[in-house]
Amino acid sequence: MRDAQPGNIYLKDYEVPRFLIDKTELRVEIGDKDATVLANLTMRRNPASNYQGKSLSLHGVQLELQQLAVDGRALSKAEYEVNGEELLIHRVPDNFTLTSEVLIRPRENTSLEGLFKSRTMYCTQCEAQGFRKITYYLDRPDVMSEFTTTVVASKSECPVLLSNGNLHDWGALDDGRHWATWHDPFLKPAYLFALVAGDLSLVEDSFTTCSGRDVALKLYVEEKDIEKCGHAMDSLKNAMVWDEEVYGREYDLDLYMIVAVDDFNMGAMENKGLNIFNTSCVLAHPSTTTDDGFKRVEAVVAHEYFHNWSGNRVTCRDWFQLSLKEGFTVFRDSQFSADMGSATVKRVEDVNMLRTVQFAEDSGPTAHPVQPAYYMEISNFYTATIYEKGSEVVRMIHTLLGPELFRRGTDIYFERHDGQAVTIEDFVAAMADVSERDFTQFMNWYRQAGTPRLSVTSDYDPQQQQFSLHFSQSCPPTPECQEKQPYHIPVSVGLVTPSGDLPLDAKGNTTQVLEITQPEQTVVFEGITEAPVPSLLRGFSAPVKLSYPYTLDQLSFLMGHDSDGFNRWNAGQQLSIQLMQALVTDYREGTPLVLDQRLVEAFAKVLAETDTDKAMQALVLMLPSEYLLAELAEVIDVEAIHQVRRFMCRELGRELRDTWRATYLANSEKVFEMSGAAVAKRSLKNLSLRYLLNGASDDSLSLMHTQFMEADNMTDRLSALNGLVNDPREEARPLSEQALDKFYNDWQHEPLVLNQWFQTQAACVLPGGLERVKVLMEHPAFDFHNPNKVRSLIGVFCNSNLINFHDEAGEGYRFLADNVIALDKLNPQIASRQLTPLTKWRRYDLTRQALMREELARVLAEPGLSRDTYEIASKSL
Ligand code: 0A1
Ligand code: ZN
Numbered sequence: 055m056r057d058a059q060p061g062n063i064y065l066k067d068y069e070v071p072r073f074l075i076d077k078t079e080l081r082v083e084i085g086d087k088d089a090t091v092l093a094n095l096t097m098r099r100n101p102a103s104n105y106q107g108k109s110l111s112l113h114g115v116q117l118e119l120q121q122l123a124v125d126g127r128a129l130s131k132a133e134y135e136v137n138g139e140e141l142l143i144h145r146v147p148d149n150f151t152l153t154s155e156v157l158i159r160p161r162e163n164t165s166l167e168g169l170f171k172s173r174t175m176y177c178t179q180c181e182a183q184g185f186r187k188i189t190y191y192l193d194r195p196d197v198m199s200e201f202t203t204t205v206v207a208s209k210s211e212c213p214v215l216l217s218n219g220n221l222h223d224w225g226a227l228d229d230g231r232h233w234a235t236w237h238d239p240f241l242k243p244a245y246l247f248a249l250v251a252g253d254l255s256l257v258e259d260s261f262t263t264c265s266g267r268d269v270a271l272k273l274y275v276e277e278k279d280i281e282k283c284g285h286a287m288d289s290l291k292n293a294m295v296w297d298e299e300v301y302g303r304e305y306d307l308d309l310y311m312i313v314a315v316d317d318f319n320m321g322a323m324e325n326k327g328l329n330i331f332n333t334s335c336v337l338a339h340p341s342t343t344t345d346d347g348f349k350r351v352e353a354v355v356a357h358e359y360f361h362n363w364s365g366n367r368v369t370c371r372d373w374f375q376l377s378l379k380e381g382f383t384v385f386r387d388s389q390f391s392a393d394m395g396s397a398t399v400k401r402v403e404d405v406n407m408l409r410t411v412q413f414a415e416d417s418g419p420t421a422h423p424v425q426p427a428y429y430m431e432i433s434n435f436y437t438a439t440i441y442e443k444g445s446e447v448v449r450m451i452h453t454l455l456g457p458e459l460f461r462r463g464t465d466i467y468f469e470r471h472d473g474q475a476v477t478i479e480d481f482v483a484a485m486a487d488v489s490e491r492d493f494t495q496f497m498n499w500y501r502q503a504g505t506p507r508l509s510v511t512s513d514y515d516p517q518q519q520q521f522s523l524h525f526s527q528s529c530p531p532t533p534e535c536q537e538k539q540p541y542h543i544p545v546s547v548g549l550v551t552p553s554g555d556l557p558l559d560a561k562g563n564t565t566q567v568l569e570i571t572q573p574e575q576t577v578v579f580e581g582i583t584e585a586p587v588p589s590l591l592r593g594f595s596a597p598v599k600l601s602y603p604y605t606l607d608q609l610s611f612l613m614g615h616d617s618d619g620f621n622r623w624n625a626g627q628q629l630s631i632q633l634m635q636a637l638v639t640d641y642r643e644g645t646p647l648v649l650d651q652r653l654v655e656a657f658a659k660v661l662a663e664t665d666t667d668k669a670m671q672a673l674v675l676m677l678p679s680e681y682l683l684a685e686l687a688e689v690i691d692v693e694a695i696h697q698v699r700r701f702m703c704r705e706l707g708r709e710l711r712d713t714w715r716a717t718y719l720a721n722s723e724k725v726f727e728m729s730g731a732a733v734a735k736r737s738l739k740n741l742s743l744r745y746l747l748n749g750a751s752d753d754s755l756s757l758m759h760t761q762f763m764e765a766d767n768m769t770d771r772l773s774a775l776n777g778l779v780n781d782p783r784e785e786a787r788p789l790s791e792q793a794l795d796k797f798y799n800d801w802q803h804e805p806l807v808l809n810q811w812f813q814t815q816a817a818c819v820l821p822g823g824l825e826r827v828k829v830l831m832e833h834p835a836f837d838f839h840n841p842n843k844v845r846s847l848i849g850v851f852c853n854s855n856l857i858n859f860h861d862e863a864g865e866g867y868r869f870l871a872d873n874v875i876a877l878d879k880l881n882p883q884i885a886s887r888q889l890t891p892l893t894k895w896r897r898y899d900l901t902r903q904a905l906m907r908e909e910l911a912r913v914l915a916e917p918g919l920s921r922d923t924y925e926i927a928s929k930s931l
Contacts, residue, residue, distance in 0.1 A: 059928075060921045062428040065374040072105040073097050073146075075192055075199040078244075082169070082188075083231075084176055084207040084251055088159045089169060090120070093189040095152045095199075110152075112141040113186035113193040116168075118157040125150050141190045154190050163187070164839055164880040167433075172317035174276070175252025176212065177330055181323060182373055182432045185244035195370045196475040198241040205251055206233040212251040214274060218242070218326045220309060238326055240306065241473055243369055248325030250274070250313045257283040261291055261305070264298045269305050274313045275337065278803075282337035285348055286312065286355050293356035296390050301464055303363045312336060312355075316805060317840050319883050320436065321354050324361035331358070334806055334842055340726060342807050344769045345733045352394060357387040368471045373432045377424045377500075378478045380436075381444020385452070388445060395730055398619035399669045405594045405620070408446065410681045412438035413599070416505045417685075418894055419930040421532040425478050425500040428534075430925035433883045439503070446597040447499045451482070453544045453567060453595055454496075455489050462488040495542040495571055503532040506541050508570070510602045514585040521549060521582040523568075523590075525575045527598075533929070543570040546595035548618060549579065549586035555617045556586055564617065565592055587611055592618040606632060610656050619670065626674045629656060634683055634698050641694040649705040657706055661713050668721065669734035672741045677702055680856045690897045696819070696857040700748075707749020714749070718742040718757070726767045733769075740773040747777045755781065759789050771797075772810055779818050798835075808835050809846040816850035823858025824865055827851045838876070841884050848873050852891045859891065860898070864905030867892060871909035874923065875916050882920030889913065889923060893930035907931065 077096035082089060097110075119136065122129045124146055134143045146152075163170040168187025169178050178188065186193040203217040209232040215224070219238025226232045254274040261269045271290060273283045290310070297303040311328045318332035335354040338347060364386060365379035392400040415421060415438050422435070424444045429435055452460045467484035478500055486493045506529040513522045525545070529538035545568045549556040555564035558579065568577050587608050591600050604612075604625075609632070612625035633650050640647055660666070660674050680699055684690045707714065721739035723732065743761065746754040758781075762774035775797055778790040794815070801807035812835075816827055830836060830847055837843045852859050852870050859866040870892060877885035892913075895906035913919070914927040 060430050060924060062430055064428045065372070065426070068372055068374075070102045071100050071192055071194065071197050072103045072107075073110055073192060074100045075197055078191075078199040078201045079203075080189065080201070081204045081206065082249060084160070084205070084212065086208075087161070088157050089176075090155060090157055091189045092155045093153065093191070095154075095191070097146075097152055098149045108145045110143045110146045112143070112190040113139060113183070114141050114156070114190040115139050115186045116158070117187070117190065119190075120155040120157055121153070122155075123153040126153070139186070156189055158188065165883070166317055166319050166841070166881060167883065169249065170317070172315045174211075175250060175254065175313075175315065176207070177250045177252070177313065177315050178248050178325075179319065179323060179330065180247050180325070181245040182376075183245070185247055188247075191244055193244050194372065195243040195245055196372060198243050198369070198473070198475060200241055201238045201247060202235065203238075203247075203249060204233055204235045205249055206231055207251045212253065214250065214252055214254045214256075216248075216250040216274070216311060216313065216328055218246070218248055218328050219307065220327075240326060240367070242326050242366065243475065246324070246326045246366055246369075248323070248328040248330055250328065250330070254313065255280050257287060259287050259291070261294050261310075263294070263304045265304060267304075267308070269294075269307070270309050272309065272311045273336070274311065275333075276314070279314065279333070279337050282339045282342065285338040286331075286336045286351055289352040289355040290359060292352075292394060293359040293390060296356070296393065297360060297363070297386075300389065300393075301363070301386070301461070303360075303468070305362060306367070310359075312358075316842070319841055319881070322358050324358045324365055326362075326366050329358045331355075332842065334809065337806060340728060340767045342768055342801070342804055344772055344810075345736060347768070348728070348733075349391070349395070353387050353391050356390045357383055360386045360390070363468060367473065368468060369475045371475045371477050373429070373435070374426055375477050376432075376435060377440045377444035377447075378476070378481055380441045381424060381446075382448050382481065384441050384445035385448040388449075396667055396669055396734075398623070399667070399673065401593060401620050402623050402670075402673050404442070404445075405624075406679075406682070408438070408442050408594075408597060410679060410685055412442045412597070413505050414681075414685045414894065415439055416443070416503060416532070417530065418896070419533060420890075420893055420926060421503040422534065423501050423503045427501075431886075431921040433922055434886055434925050443597055450499065450544050450596055451485050451496075453546065454491070454569070455485060459489050460485070493542075495540070498539050498541050502529065502535055502538050502541075504529045504535075504538065506538075506543065506596075506598045508543060508545070508591075508596075508598045508600045510588070510590055510600065512588055512602075514582070516585070519580065519582050521579045521586060521588075523547070523577045523579075523588060525568075525570045525572075525577070527570060527573055540571060540573050541596075541598075543596045543598060544568070545570055545590065546592040548589040548592060548616070548621075549582065550589050550612060550615050550617070551584055551586050552611075552615065554615075555589075556582060567595065587615075589616045589618055589621045591621075591624075593620045594624075604628065606650070606652055610652055613656055613674070614659060623670070623674050626656065626660075627678055629653065630677050630702070631683070631686065634678065634695075634702065635686070637698040637701065638683070638687075638691060638694045641698055642691060647698065647701045649702060649709070653702075654706065654709045657710060658713065661710065661717060667734060668731075668738040672734070672737040675738075675741055675745075677706075681854075684856065684897070687897075689899060691899070692856055692860040692862075692902075703745065703748040704750070707745040707747070707751070709749075711746065711749050711751050714742040714745045715751070715753075718746065736767075736769050740770065743773070744777055747781055750783065755783070755786055755789060759793070762793050768807070768810075772814065776814055776817075779814055780820065782820060802835065805840075805842070809842050812836070812843065812846040813850045816847050817854050819855060819857055821858075823851065823855055824861065824869060828869070839880060841881065844873075844877065844884055844888065848888060852888065860902060862901060864902070864909075867906050867909040871913050874913055878916070878920050878923045879918075882922040885920065886922035886926045889926050889930075893926060895930070 075095050079094040081092040160169040167184040205215040215234035217236035222235045222237040224234040255277045257273040259271040307327045314333045314336045321335045322331040338351045364382045463485040482493050509526045511524045548565045558566045609625045609629040616622045683695045721735040758777045765771035874885050
């Protein structure tokens with residue numbers, strides 16, 4: 055156990071900074087062993103602070119202080135002290151220059167926070183609080199400064215030297231080193247600082263902004279990856295145009311740089327003018343990257359670009375406001391992706407993720423509001439709640455205001471707060487001002503954790519021609535709040551009849567947004583001449599758990615007739631969920647499983663459609679995941695959920711065998727294409743092949759094997775590999791082993807492809823999963839220091855392999871705890887994230903609960919545990 059237990063930091067304790075840093079001049083000299091950082095900070099007392107004292111407290115972590123001076127005078131040891139993560143200078147004037155020199159050790163920095171080495175390059179990660187690992191500073195987002203950075207390093211080892219802003223000057227030294235000075239004219243907090251030094255190749259392009267300025271676009275990657283940059287560059291240019299057109303936002307510097315690194319804790323980082331990306335979110339080529347991988351690159355490139363306004367020009371006052379930039383930026387990137395492809399497909403993907411990951415988070419021990427009231431370690435708050443639920447909350451504002459008013463709101467927000475560090479309240483105030491609406495109740499979405507339940511019933515009165523909807527809302531207690539205030543919920547509805555949607559107003563609109571604000575509320579529609587089936591929460595207009603007593607026939611009807619594409623998909627999902635839940639009960643009771651023919655008919659109908667988008671068709675035909683069913687269950691019965699889903703896949707595969715085969719053949723193309731239509735075809739084709747395999751049709755193995763051997767793109771190849779690896783038939787084993795070997799041999803020099811190879815095996819549902827993973831941990835291509843590898847093997851096994859991870863002997867839990875303990879010593883951020891599956895112990899049966907808790911307790915008892923892992927483990931027990 056640690057000596058002192060870390061405590062919480064509270065939003066209510068926020069104070070403005072006592073001092074400000076107008077100018078930050080850094081000189082970072084990178085040597086063979088270590089690096090020195092010389093900082094010159096032009097500081098002054100903050101006129102907005104009522105602090106009267108004379109002392110100055112700065113943040114600093116793992117810094118070896120060499121020199122410290124105020125206004126050029128070196129301080130004696132008596133004039134300052136270093137206490138843990140704080141440097142306290144006892145007396146400073148009102149205006150002064152603080153000079154410090156520290157030594158840091160980037161080569162030994164395995165936390166990947168601060169300055170670290172990844173393969174051949176040095177780079178930084180400063181969000182949220184990594185800058186304090188580079189120099190002593192006021193490392194908080196409301197201290198914004200003008201940065202000038204000189205990077206010095208060996209010219210042969212690090213020919214490329216980068217930092218934020220524009221290149222100001224450069225030169226060579228006599229000893230084989232060279233230097234470059236960068237100047238960023240925009241004020242920014244330290245978390246947006248970046249520096250890169252390494253041997254990198256460059257892909258260049260340019261963009262002319264709406265006002266006619268030329269911007270140089272530079273993508274820096276390792277030489278071997280130079281062919282994989284085209285998609286990211288195209289995505290960047292598309293995002294730049296889109297932000298001008300949709301939000302009126304123009305890029306502001308003359309240069310936009312992206313650097314790809316292999317060792318990175320997250321997806322990417324929006325440092326001003328110098329984004330740093332995990333290679334997995336920027337490199338793409340059809341031979342190495344799946345269609346989903348391409349989509350992810352497009353979305354992440356856009357996300358980081360959009361941060362230039364939502365995050366950088368207007369930043370967060372403190373870390374409790376994290377969702378101000380993240381929720382809004384995720385909303386912006388989801389709108390962008392919807393515009394680049396199919397809006398309904400994008401919505402379905404987002405809602406699936408929200409329902410499985412965020413809803414689970416919201417009902418567990420780490421549940422927190424979109425604007426948390428306290429935290430122990432901010433790195434733990436880069437969560438689905440801050441990002442995805444935060445985006446849903448912004449989407450609801452968009453729904454309530456409509457696109458025009460919303461745009462006026464964002465214009466005012468950017469104009470009012472340009473160059474400032476602000477709060478979520480400031481964002482909402484801009485929306486309230488343009489719409490003259492009252493957002494007081496709406497703020498509950500930001501301040502209360504938990505997923506609201508919305509129960510709906512209906513009445514039809516043919517005499518009065520009235521159709522009524524009764525809404526009843528509630529929200530379960532969460533750790534920070536037992537009693538919830540009612541939410542302001544926008545519920546988008548339509549009334550569907552066999553002849554189409556009924557008009558709901560004089561203009562003939564068939565969708566209406568109801569505003570539910572009361573615990574119980576009734577809405578009456580007049581002039582309704584026949585009993586409709588209500589289509590509720592169209593487009594998933596609010597992040598709630600909706601229930602309505604739909605019959606299976608009504609759901610089948612909505613699947614075929616709802617004019618809202620999202621709700622057609624959703625009706626299919628609800629239909630499958632109802633049937634699966636009933637089968638789970640049958641399985642538990644030992645009743646033989648029988649598939650309801652209505653699902654087979656519904657699937658057959660969808661397969662027969664010719665005018666539907668094929669990507670949408672594939673999504674409708676995809677059964678809800680095991681994890682979605684788990685999230686919905688009272689007590690998660692691992693075995694029952696797994697067996698029922700497999701049973702359904704098998705039966706659907708068998709009963710519709712000929713149709714799957716025909717669909718597979720009809721959507722197979724000779725020549726690879728990267729268009730939206732081709733991607734859609736591939737998804738339907740690969741789904742069909744998977745059902746053929748599930749249905750164990752005789753030819754399915756050979757079709758799968760042929761596809762694997764002959765594929766000219768990673769989507770088809772990997773899909774076939776996945777099918778082979780998960781096929782339970784004996785005769786599949788040699789084929790699957792051969793395929794895995796071939797895949798490895800063909801792609802062993804591509805780290806990103808090897809991640810997929812690890813993932814495929816980690817997710818394999820056949821018995822013996824843990825043993826396979828343990829063997830793979832010893833594979834030379836596995837690297838415990840590389841977060842992508844850890845996520846691909848340990849992360850996928852523990853988060854995406856329900857049946858194997860939760861094996862009732864508890865070995866999976868022990869494995870995870872052992873690895874979290876080991877990882878915590880290297881990289882606390884990754885360790886604490888990996889711990890998530892164990893935190894969900896309350897959802898399982900008593901035997902598993904005990905085993906999971908035991909492992910959590912073992913983690914918590916580990917001496918010297920990081921604040922990151924301590925917070926998650928202690929909150930979960
Ligand atoms: N702001 C980045 C995410 C990010 C957060 C933390 C990081 O290091 C701990 C890195 C990146 C984004 O939203 O893309
Ligand atoms: Zn972000």
